[in-house]
Amino acid sequence: xxxxxxxxxxALALTIAGHAxxxxxxxxxxxxxxxxxxxxxxxxxxQKATDAPASMEIITADDIRRSGATDIxxxxxxxxxxxxxxxxxxxxxxxxxxxxxxxxPRLLVLIDGRQVYADFYGFTPWSALPVELSxxxxxxVVKGPNSALFGFNAVGGVINIITYNPLYDDVNTASVxxxxxxxxxxxxxxxxxxxxxxxxxxxxxxxxxxDFSTPLPALSDxxxxxxxxxxxxxxxxxxxxxNVQATFxxxxxEADQTDLTSIYAYGxxxxxxxxxxxxxxxxxxxxxxxxxxxxxxLRYQNxxxxxxxxxxxxxxxxxxxxxxxxxxGSDNTFRVDGEYRHNTMDTANFHGDHVFYDVxxxxxxxxxxxxxxxxxxxxxxxxxxxxxxDGTAPAxxxxxxxxxxxxxxxxxxxxxxWQATDVDTLRLTGAxxxxxxxxxxxxxxxQPYGGNTFISGVPTLAPTIVMNYEAxxxxxxxxxxxxxxxDVFHQTNQSVLSSSTSTAVSQVNGVTLISAANxxxxxxxxxxxxFKGHFLEDWHWGASYTPEIITDHFDLPxxxxxxxxxxxxxxxxxxxxxxxxxxxxxxxxYLQYKSSFYGTTLTPGTYIGGPTELALISDYVAxxxxxxxxxxxxxxxxLSAQNASQSSQRQTAGANVERQVYGTLSVNF
Amino acid sequence: xxxxxxxxxxxxIAFPLSDARADVTPKDLQVMARALGFTExxxxxxxxxxxxxxxGNPQSAKEADDLQKLMGDGLKAGAMVLKPxxxxxxxxxxxxxxxxxxxxxxxxxxSKLAAATKAKQKxxxxxxxxxxxxxxxxMGIKSEPKVEIIVNKAAAADSGVSFAASFRMMITEx
Numbered sequence: 001x002x003x004x005x006x007x008x009x010x011a012l013a014l015t016i017a018g019h020a021x022x023x024x025x026x027x028x029x030x031x032x033x034x035x036x037x038x039x040x041x042x043x044x045x046x047q048k049a050t051d052a053p054a055s056m057e058i059i060t061a062d063d064i065r066r067s068g069a070t071d072i073x074x075x076x077x078x079x080x081x082x083x084x085x086x087x088x089x090x091x092x093x094x095x096x097x098x099x100x101x102x103x104x105p106r107l108l109v110l111i112d113g114r115q116v117y118a119d120f121y122g123f124t125p126w127s128a129l130p131v132e133l134s135x136x137x138x139x140x141v142v143k144g145p146n147s148a149l150f151g152f153n154a155v156g157g158v159i160n161i162i163t164y165n166p167l168y169d170d171v172n173t174a175s176v177x178x179x180x181x182x183x184x185x186x187x188x189x190x191x192x193x194x195x196x197x198x199x200x201x202x203x204x205x206x207x208x209x210x211d212f213s214t215p216l217p218a219l220s221d222x223x224x225x226x227x228x229x230x231x232x233x234x235x236x237x238x239x240x241x242x243n244v245q246a247t248f249x250x251x252x253x254e255a256d257q258t259d260l261t262s263i264y265a266y267g268x269x270x271x272x273x274x275x276x277x278x279x280x281x282x283x284x285x286x287x288x289x290x291x292x293x294x295x296x297x298l299r300y301q302n303x304x305x306x307x308x309x310x311x312x313x314x315x316x317x318x319x320x321x322x323x324x325x326x327x328x329g330s331d332n333t334f335r336v337d338g339e340y341r342h343n344t345m346d347t348a349n350f351h352g353d354h355v356f357y358d359v360x361x362x363x364x365x366x367x368x369x370x371x372x373x374x375x376x377x378x379x380x381x382x383x384x385x386x387x388x389x390d391g392t393a394p395a396x397x398x399x400x401x402x403x404x405x406x407x408x409x410x411x412x413x414x415x416x417x418w419q420a421t422d423v424d425t426l427r428l429t430g431a432x433x434x435x436x437x438x439x440x441x442x443x444x445x446x447q448p449y450g451g452n453t454f455i456s457g458v459p460t461l462a463p464t465i466v467m468n469y470e471a472x473x474x475x476x477x478x479x480x481x482x483x484x485x486x487d488v489f490h491q492t493n494q495s496v497l498s499s500s501t502s503t504a505v506s507q508v509n510g511v512t513l514i515s516a517a518n519x520x521x522x523x524x525x526x527x528x529x530x531f532k533g534h535f536l537e538d539w540h541w542g543a544s545y546t547p548e549i550i551t552d553h554f555d556l557p558x559x560x561x562x563x564x565x566x567x568x569x570x571x572x573x574x575x576x577x578x579x580x581x582x583x584x585x586x587x588x589x590y591l592q593y594k595s596s597f598y599g600t601t602l603t604p605g606t607y608i609g610g611p612t613e614l615a616l617i618s619d620y621v622a623x624x625x626x627x628x629x630x631x632x633x634x635x636x637x638x639l640s641a642q643n644a645s646q647s648s649q650r651q652t653a654g655a656n657v658e659r660q661v662y663g664t665l666s667v668n669f
Numbered sequence: 670x671x672x673x674x675x676x677x678x679x680x681x682i683a684f685p686l687s688d689a690r691a692d693v694t695p696k697d698l699q700v701m702a703r704a705l706g707f708t709e710x711x712x713x714x715x716x717x718x719x720x721x722x723x724x725g726n727p728q729s730a731k732e733a734d735d736l737q738k739l740m741g742d743g744l745k746a747g748a749m750v751l752k753p754x755x756x757x758x759x760x761x762x763x764x765x766x767x768x769x770x771x772x773x774x775x776x777x778x779x780s781k782l783a784a785a786t787k788a789k790q791k792x793x794x795x796x797x798x799x800x801x802x803x804x805x806x807x808m809g810i811k812s813e814p815k816v817e818i819i820v821n822k823a824a825a826a827d828s829g830v831s832f833a834a835s836f837r838m839m840i841t842e843x
Binding site: 032038283284330 | 703835
């Protein structure tokens, strides 16, 4: 009998979501067509996730909802190969494959292709991202360097947060959350369709809560205050013709919270961000052309020194980019790209001067389908950076011309993907990524230290060069309803940058400079084994094991470099999840085990900014969970918990995390 | 010519043909219907889809009949509602349809469909990959273990069918 699944006719009677002629990528329709997520984060051209020449994880909207998390790091900590260190109720740092540290600099984070990584300090202020969880279609995690597509700082990995497209998607939802730590949170996402010519989505959210009450480490100058976050984001996509679309985005956020800074002192940080972006997408006979321009403004205050004279920084980055992605013949897809970037910050604590750089970049990608089952992708990028300084420094300081320097760096990504059988896919990849020193290290921090001595960033720092070599095997197991993946990688890091701004002392033209420094090399080798699957209709599960070894070869001790990746990266991480959904119920649980490792902390009895030492973190198991009940077609009630196994737990060398329990009412309208 | 031969040989690796074909499934139909929506300037509203079959071939006839039942009064695919209509291969030249769905087992007579889609400037989709390779049908699909789509560029050009650039990057073209 053909059509054994005739009973599924009723399913077909449902609307098959259709595709509108797309210039911006219609992720929803393409995902429905191909039965798997679609990504552009590997090569810049749209690909099925299983075809991407990179090690990737794609977190869907369902995954986000069922995680029970109330912020993005809470979602990411369940992902294989992603490390999250939670230093406070709202303060987490995220890395890929180890190397995690406060103000993690190696992970480039973007929202719909717009960088939200803060260049001035080289980190991502997660609470200040202008995105609501319910506005996210998927989070794409690229493991390893991807500088050839995204440029500087995409070295440990890339996280590209893809939101719903208001032209194609109609998302209308509101939620209120209350819980421990006196948490109160609200979020609303609403889409307005403008006939057939466009759509606008407005997302807004607010959060207020106490930080943990567990003891802070010695020397922390951060009398805890209430943590607050407010964000609004407006996205519009409009048709300008059959083959042309225009996109406009604007956002604003304010976030105040207790953070662990990169010098291992807790402080109270205030973030304010604004952004505007415009983009044109056109489907032409020359290919898919995209031109975009955006600016990000960030204001940062660290209140740890004293509340009336905070450490204050402003940073602006503006980017203009144009790219064309096209297919030549049947087997070759190309992308060519040109980009200009201007990045500037005022010097702290000496306002009025600026350190800035301009970057001209060009890149290309060639995806060659050698056979229907074999493809070879090569991407190459060249960045030309010119550094500068303006303003009037003290007379006994160096002249601004000392900062007139340039830097040219290539980066590449190569990947061979072989679909060996219907169920087996093998990948071999190699990549070179470039991490530039943050603006503070290049001169943004500037503090007279008496006489001709200054704590100052220096323009002579070299970028960190990250090489990554990797082989992976995916095997689809239809009988188990899942996919097994094995991934082995080796990574080298040359000219690693210290975290402290006071690592080295140098003499330049009679001036003594105390600054960050390049401190040596570090290598990492690791394995990722993971399985995701479904069974008995209502159940799904996943498990992963990721052993990793890092070996540092540093010229200077931890006391002054503030980094020791060899000891601060766990050697063994196990993650597992089990979920059940039936009728109105959804129940999910997540376990994470980390073998013992060390955290870095300020040496007791010294001073803030002073020497650091290692503190042992015993191995631990953490548990997160969520139970949800759909009250009716439009309302859902959920109870979720993070770090639920103990009332407080030592997971870092910072303050112990506390159990966080939330109740959430979500309404779709 | 050499490259085309190489491509066809290679494609057979990915889409192996055999006498014992797998049943066309509802998922195949879903993929075919969705794929039609990725043509540039896709039709909207009620669109008659001609299910082309060979009356003398029991496999083809049954597949056509089952497909018609599966689609019922109409299958909504994006802005289109696909209305099924059985079309004998010998009568395809006179059939009034906005798109064609070619069943398996039509064999060499499928050249009549190629002539019809060229004359009418309409798309054709099938699970019979050999008919795409021969140029009788524009687009072929495979839905298991993962979705693969193949388009015969020459047949598409003859039929006046084109696809968005982003879609072309995700499919195999001959």
